[in-house]
Structures are given as structure tokens and as C-alpha cells.
Amino acid sequence: MGRETLLSLLLLLFGGLAAQPLVLWPLHPMDSAAPPQRAERQLWIRLWLPVLPILVVAAWLGGWALREPDPVHTRFDHGVLVVACLPFAWIALRAALRAAWALLHEPAELPVCTAGLWRPRVLFSPFFARTLEDAQIAAAWAHEQAHVRHRDPLRIWLAQLATDLQWPWPSASRRFQRWLEVLEYARDDEARRLGTPGVDLASAILATARRGAAAPARVGQRRAALDAALLGQGVALQRRLARLLAPLPEAAPQVSPASLSDAQALGVVLGVLVLSCALGATYGPQVLHVFFAWTWSV
Ligand SMILES: [Zn+2]
Structure with missing residues (x-):
């Protein structure tokens, strides 16, 4: 078998297996009082x-491949290896297709959002802007x-x-939604530290939520995976509005000592x-x- 082909199969199998313990590892709950800047970094x-x-x-397999001739002469059961790889190959293919889809499709039709992977830019619907007051527009702009x-x-x-x-x-x-x-x-906090009143941002978010509720969703329309909207995704709106109406907490260093x-x-x-x-x-x-000897014994 070609060295690169075998390397890909081994990476799928061993990489997929190696990821499982940490996915399932129960992490201790986050400190709910942690400043958002620090909590965002920890969740990331x-x-x-x-x-x-x-x-x-x-990296380990890359090191192995550096010393391995091409093609690889070691004998092993090709069928066992390919079958063992199939579940992880499906996960990798699904992830790649979803990432490509998010890149290739048009930005979602949102009233306000930030789109663009390499050169992010704010998209502000002029029709929506006409329904807002100047202070709300400025607040939404600062957040974006x-x-x-x-x-x-x-x-x-990513x-x-x-x-x-x-x-x-x-x-x-769950970790992704929480992040x-x-x-x-x-x-929100960054925009407020730069002078945006929390109440203006809260009212801009409410206006965006009302606009979203009023606009009928088109069949097949889904939220873009990579547009950072004003409303956010999976956000508990009430909790967020309550934060914006409360006094801004003291700025804390992003990284704890x-x-x-x-x-x-x-x-x-x-x-x-x-x-x-x-x-x-x-x-x-x-x-x-x-490992190769084991494939013969299965
Ligand atoms: Zn946002």
C-alpha cells in the first residue's frame, strides 16, 4: 500500500480514537461569575x-512516515483497517463538507451581522436601519x-x-453553544467599554429580535455558521438584556495570573x-x- 494512503487511514483511525476520551471527559463547570472575556477564552x-x-x-504518524519506505512493505489485513476507519472517515467527511458549505454559500439574510472569513465586514440592512434610531444604529455598529x-x-x-x-x-x-x-x-461588554450605552445596545437587540420574529423564515433558510450576528446564536435573550441594563462590571484581565x-x-x-x-x-x-500483526489475528 502507498505510504500516504496508509498514513491517511492510520490518521483517521488513531486520530479518531484519540479524540474520544477528551470529548467524553466531564469538565468541571465554568465559574458563572467569571468575566465574559476570560470565560470566552476558557470555553474556546x-x-x-x-x-x-x-x-x-x-505528528507521531508523520514521524513514523519519515522513516517508512514508499510503498510500505509491511503485511497487514487491508479489510480490517478500512472497516475500522469507516466511522471516523464519515465524521471527517461530514465536518469537511459542512465547513465547505459554510464557506461557499451566500451570507445569511440577517438585518445586522459581521460576515467574511479573511476580511470581516459589517452588513447592515438599509431597510432595517431606517426603522432604528441613531443611537440604536451606533450601538449595533459598535457591537459588530x-x-x-x-x-x-x-x-x-473554526x-x-x-x-x-x-x-x-x-x-x-453544548460547549459550542455556550461559547x-x-x-x-x-x-457587548467591549462595545460598552468603548462608550456605547448598554440601554441602546439592548434596544437595538430587541429591535433585531422583533424583526426576526416578524420576517417569515424562507423554506430551507438556515443561520449561517460563520456570520457573527447582533442577536447571536442560541442566546438566552432575557439573560443578555438583563446584563446590558445592569452596570458594566469592572474590566478584568483576559488571562488569570x-x-x-x-x-x-x-x-x-x-x-x-x-x-x-x-x-x-x-x-x-x-x-x-x-498493530499490523494484530489485524491478521482479528
Ligand atoms: Zn454579536
Whole structure:
């Protein structure tokens, strides 16, 4: 079998298996009093934790492939390997198709949203803007500009992809929905810190919700996976409006003193991947020899 073909099959099987324990691992509940900026970062990390073992396995197999001749001469049961890969191949294919669909289709027809993966821009329906007061328009604009600054359409797309790789476990979907909700809180707070009154933002959100309720949904129309809307997705509207009408909490650092910064975390992940690649190059052939022998015995 060709080396790259075998590498792909092994990545599907071992990567898929490696992701399962962390998807099912019960994480302790989030601190509900945590500032949204910090909670959003923690939830983002939780979304990606189960994907990390897939990257480690990919690096390990990459190390193994560096030392393996092409084609691979080791004998193994092709049928057993292909059948074992099928469930994970379906998950990967489904995730890739959904990610491609989100990229290729037109932005959803929302009154206000931020769209665009590489160059995010605010889309504001002129018909909807005519129904708003100036203060509401300014508040909605400030909220969407916060989405633009953080490239949220790209982050939402990546988070959806990470969630789809953990399909069909409901815990992954719950983490994604919770992250989307906290993301809206964080952008609300950022707009308010830059001078937008919470009450104006709350009334703009209410107007958007009323507009959504009044507009009949077209058959087959679904919310775009990567548009950061003013209304948000899966948001408990009442809770959000109550936050906006309450005094703005004190700004807290995004990263707690005990946790790693983004650069430090990236350095740790890269270090683990390099180590995994080296281990794959050193011990990969022996470990996979045992696995290939096992396929004969099944
Ligand atoms: Zn938003």
C-alpha cells in the first residue's frame, strides 16, 4: 500500500480514537461569575482540547512516515483497517463538507451581522436601519465592530469545525453553544467599554429580535455558521438584556495570573508536537508492527 494512503487511514483511525476520551471527559463547570472575556477564552480552549490528541497523533504518524519506505512493505489485513476507519472517515467527511458549505454559500439574510472569513465586514440592512434610531444604529455598529476586531466569523467557522470533528457527542455541541453565548457577552461588554450605552445596545437587540420574529423564515433558510450576528446564536435573550441594563462590571484581565498566555500555550503545544514527531520516528515502526500483526489475528 502507498505510504500516504496508509498514513491517511492510520490518521483517521488513531486520530479518531484519540479524540474520544477528551470529548467524553466531564469538565468541571465554568465559574458563572467569571468575566465574559476570560470565560470566552476558557470555553474556546475547552472546544479545542479534544482536537489536540488528533494533532499529536498526526505528528507521531508523520514521524513514523519519515522513516517508512514508499510503498510500505509491511503485511497487514487491508479489510480490517478500512472497516475500522469507516466511522471516523464519515465524521471527517461530514465536518469537511459542512465547513465547505459554510464557506461557499451566500451570507445569511440577517438585518445586522459581521460576515467574511479573511476580511470581516459589517452588513447592515438599509431597510432595517431606517426603522432604528441613531443611537440604536451606533450601538449595533459598535457591537459588530467588536466582532470585526476579533475576526469572529473566522473563529466561529473554526469552532464549528472543531465541534463537527467531535460529532455526534452532545457535549461538544453544548460547549459550542455556550461559547457562542459568552462570545456575545464579551462583545457587548467591549462595545460598552468603548462608550456605547448598554440601554441602546439592548434596544437595538430587541429591535433585531422583533424583526426576526416578524420576517417569515424562507423554506430551507438556515443561520449561517460563520456570520457573527447582533442577536447571536442560541442566546438566552432575557439573560443578555438583563446584563446590558445592569452596570458594566469592572474590566478584568483576559488571562488569570495562574494560566498561560496565548504565546506560552502555543509554545507548549508546538513543543509537544515536535516531541511526538520525534517519538514517532524513533518508535513508530515497532509500535505499528504490533498493530499490523494484530489485524491478521482479528
Ligand atoms: Zn454579536
